[in-house]
Amino acid sequence: METRNISRRNFLGKTAATTTLSLGGIGLVKEAFAGQGADKPRREVWIASFSQAGMSAPTPESMTGQILEKLKEVLVYRPDFVCLPEAFPFESVEKRFTLTEMVKISDEIQGQIAAFSRENKCYTVCPLYTSVDGKFYNSAIVFDREGKEAGRYNKIHETEGGINKGVTPGALYQPAIQTEFGPVGVQICFDMRWDDGWKMLKEQGTKIIFWPSAFSGGDLVNTRAWQNHCIVVSSPNKYIARLCGISGETIASTGIWNSNVFCAPVNMEKAFLHTWPYVRRFKEIEKKYGRAVRITNFHEEEFSIIESLSPDIYVKDILEEFDIKTFDEHIGSADQAQKKARL
Template identity: 50%
Template structure:
């Protein structure tokens, strides 16, 4: 295979651990095999970077992004995340926010909703929205049926945005219930404040999608392990990535994955403080064997208990062996400290 072809094919998702080069396996058969082995809380996530994608106007940008989305439908993504106000970056035309902002479903969200319905996927669609004469930098969440689940409005807008008429959103970010778990959204400058992330944690978010103009770097990984939820970044420029609850990068864009990061995340897992619960790990291994995976982080003293079997729930394991999640363990210690201080 010539180098150019190899690079093009590689760019469609080797980070997900799946090769697209097999000429003997049809797309239909490939998808069927993926579904057969899929765990109950396994979520296939796709996220885009707009790096090297340019257009004359926002209509052309939307068409180009939809074209790139078509490139990854064979993975049958459960959810696709797009970058911050993606139709209006990397374009030649001058736009007025008042002219392009919409109330969903509008022209832009309707196109993405049609895609969501056709391919049975959720979509995080960032754009400008309007309500009662106020304009927002927002992300509209669209479900598998092409219906709008709701809208997140960027809490911490920049001075430049506010100078152009963009209003900051409410301080209390919403969460959205999906068929695989609870999700939330943060946008770009929100990375610099803790409270939006903290509130999403309190509301039980399993995954938070970070739609941004820039990559965010290690701060994105940190938000994941600090809050014990997955964080998925989608960027206008730079790296887009998928981080597990430990902050580890499961997949990211780069030289060989130019536009997309695509990977599965298993949400059936718990984050523990290793001591004292490590004393029960041998018993868990003896009973469940390869149905349960325990991963230890020696320096941090974190442990992750993960179910690899449809018939094993992590909550049941914790109850059976008298173990607490990291949050529960810290809360119990904090409550006892308060009590003893009087």
């Protein structure tokens, strides 16, 4: 019997070939998905994100074309949101441009991304350079499902290098962007090093924060998710893009087997709890709701996640029924009690 040693390189090659063949059947899979929207869980959101790892192009237009081509791989999942990397048309391209030139090119590329959103009925986070009243910004424009601008964010914490080139830091307060999934927000790259922008978005009730970046962030992305009790999506110019749930777990990411793009679902019907004293009610909840509800305890950190797995059950109703406060409500109540006791 012949034994064959399959090298990692050969395996990758075979995998790539199989993937290419599989993509030929996307049209058939799309038909299979058609009409299934009604079966989706009530608050499930599908999120796609992109990494420019290993990519290069001669021009911004060529880079944009490559990205749009690669995004076809995830359209079969009908993503609700697509996030692109920071200033993506100008990264890993051969030609260099002035800030004025980059704004002009960005204006042209906006139209392509708006058309992508409109054609695929998705929100797209599109990081580009913009100009308003003679000032230049490192921005992210969010296009809605119709290809219209739903909102934009200007990077608050610009680097010294960017400032020296003429980029203006964004306002310290910027409104969250409204969607049918609740408010969403954006932070960009260097914003990771400051708490204020993340806090600003959390205080507005933001459910998802998109983080286009030059660097991939690693565990910092997970940390921002559990610190702010919201979904965080990274989209870097290099290395790993990832999707993190409210407890900080990595739900999906790019990597050596899928280096540029992923698309994955997230259940938004969750609440972040301080474990004690509410753990005393968990058995009652499990007894009543069984498989329809999942409770996950982080034993050492002493926080818990309660999640509805049924489209007919809302977590807020469970919390009200069993007199349970969210983590933020619990900490806020304790803070008020402490202030009162100090008087």
